[in-house]
Amino acid sequence: MKLFILLTKFLAFLYFHTQKIFKINKKDRFHRSFLIRHTLDLFSKILKSLNYTLPITITKDMNIVDVDGVLITPGNENRYYKISQDTKYKNQAKYLHDLFDFSDAEIFIDIGACLGEYSIYFAKNFPKSKVYSIEAQPDNLKLLKKNIELNKCEKNIKIIENAVSDFTDQSYYLTNNNAESEVIIDDKNSDLRSITLSSLINKEKLNKIDFLKVDIEGSNYKVAQCIINNLSKIQHIQYAFEKGPPEIFLNFVDCLKDFYDFYILDKNEFKIINLNHLKDKTKKIGPTPSNKTCFDLYLKKKGSKNCPF
Numbered sequence: 001m002k003l004f005i006l007l008t009k010f011l012a013f014l015y016f017h018t019q020k021i022f023k024i025n026k027k028d029r030f031h032r033s034f035l036i037r038h039t040l041d042l043f044s045k046i047l048k049s050l051n052y053t054l055p056i057t058i059t060k061d062m063n064i065v066d067v068d069g070v071l072i073t074p075g076n077e078n079r080y081y082k083i084s085q086d087t088k089y090k091n092q093a094k095y096l097h098d099l100f101d102f103s104d105a106e107i108f109i110d111i112g113a114c115l116g117e118y119s120i121y122f123a124k125n126f127p128k129s130k131v132y133s134i135e136a137q138p139d140n141l142k143l144l145k146k147n148i149e150l151n152k153c154e155k156n157i158k159i160i161e162n163a164v165s166d167f168t169d170q171s172y173y174l175t176n177n178n179a180e181s182e183v184i185i186d187d188k189n190s191d192l193r194s195i196t197l198s199s200l201i202n203k204e205k206l207n208k209i210d211f212l213k214v215d216i217e218g219s220n221y222k223v224a225q226c227i228i229n230n231l232s233k234i235q236h237i238q239y240a241f242e243k244g245p246p247e248i249f250l251n252f253v254d255c256l257k258d259f260y261d262f263y264i265l266d267k268n269e270f271k272i273i274n275l276n277h278l279k280d281k282t283k284k285i286g287p288t289p290s291n292k293t294c295f296d297l298y299l300k301k302k303g304s305k306n307c308p309f
Contacts, residue, residue, distance in 0.1 A: 051085045064150065067091045070120045071150045075143045077115055088268035093121035096211070099263060099270045099298060100236045105129055105210035111164050111197070111223065112215040112240075114140050116147040116157075122211075123153035129210075130156055132200065136163040136192075137174055165194035166222035197226035201233065209233050215240040215296075224252040231259060235301050242294030246285045253278060260299040270298065 047053075055066040062073045065080045068091035074080040083090050096102070108122040108131045119133035133148075135141050141161060148157055163172050173190040201209070212234050214223050221244025227234060237260070241249050253262070253275070262278055263270045273281075284293040 052081070052083070053085045054080070054083060054090055062146075067117060068094050068121070069124060070117060070147075072115055072117060072120075072147055073143060073150065074115065075139065077143075091117060091121055093118040095265060095268075095270075096236075096238070099300060100211065102126060102210060107206060107209050107211075108132070109197075109200070109209055109212045110134060111213060112217070113144055113159075114215075116144045116151075118213055119144075119157055120147060120151045120153055123148075123157050124151060127153075127156065130158065132160060132204070133157050134160040134162065134164060134200075136161065160195070160200065162195045163192065163219065164197060164200075164216060164223060165219060166196065166225060168194060168196050168199045170194040197223055198229055201230055207233060209235065211236045211238075213238045218243040220244055221248045224248050228252065228255045231256070237297075237299040239297045239299065240294065241282060241285055241297050244285065246283050249282045249285060250279060253282065256299060258302075260301055263298040263300065264295060265298065273297075 047056075057064040057066070057071075065072050065074060067080060067083075068089055070091055072080055089095055105122075105126055106129050108119070108126070108129060110119045110122070110131065111134045113119045113133040113135040114137075116133065119131050122129060122131045133144065135144055141159070144159065148154055148159075163174070165172070170193065171186055171190045172192050172194055173186055197212075200206075209230075212227070214220055214227075214237070216223070220240050220242060223239075227237065227239075239252075257275060262273050262275070264273050265271075278297070281293075281295065286293060
């Protein structure tokens with residue numbers, strides 16, 4: 001694999017220096033058109049051979065990938081180059097239609113918005129809704145704002161530039177790892193201050209949340225208690241179970257088991273998960289990134305239950 005990478009970089013180097021090697025003048029229209037035409041043809045053949053079918057637009061300043069109608073400029077995020085033809089939906093938010101009814105949806109909260117795949121999908125497919133797009137990592141924020149602008153949905157997306165934690169006003173800093181950046185609580189070295197899901201709900205005076213997504217790496221478990229405290233307001237949830245103490249996620253499951261049905265996404269289909277199976281799976285979650293046991297849990301509110309919270 002290392003040899004392959006080195007060979008690819010070497011060929012790329014030769015290609016990018018073609019003009020100098022063969023002394024091609026940039027004003028030479030014939031050779032310029034020849035290079036452009038054959039470059040695009042080669043690019044198309046490479047994508048086809050790799051089973052990659054997402055439309056890509058190449059501009060002077062960026063590459064733009066069309067992810068089921070959401071335009072994304074990926075930056076250094078590799079996820080959008082890993083998507084294969086075998087995936088049912090290219091945009092992860094599109095799967096939610098198979099499980100949840102969003103026909104009357106008005107409020108979406110996207111905690112860990114990253115580059116905006118979910119937030120922009122909601123904004124474009126539910127133009128009368130309000131989307132709260134929460135992201136703390138500076139590089140991700142730059143691309144998130146660019147992607148929102150590309151999709152022309154600035155009016156119904158509100159960006160919250162904060163880390164979400166279990167307490168408000170905590171000082172923190174972030175590790176620089178783009179989509180997998182971690183929030184590190186540190187009272188001494190940063191002017192950044194955390195918010196909570198509860199503080200956001202109170203500040204925005206939200207009485208009903210149609211969908212909540214939580215995917216903030218090692219801080220996911222810190223949102224659990226706020227979800228429990230606001231249970232009466234939250235209809236449906238996608239919650240990344242990873243990297244946190246299993247007992248917090250287990251308590252979360254116990255608190256919500258009478259009010260939600262639990263699902264996982266398996267082979268492009270939602271499947272209801274037995275409570276005992278879910279608990280066994282949850283117990284294997286580790287507190288550190290070295291433990292690879294992680295999964296997304298989807299929670300659909302039971303229509304016959306009245307929430308006491």
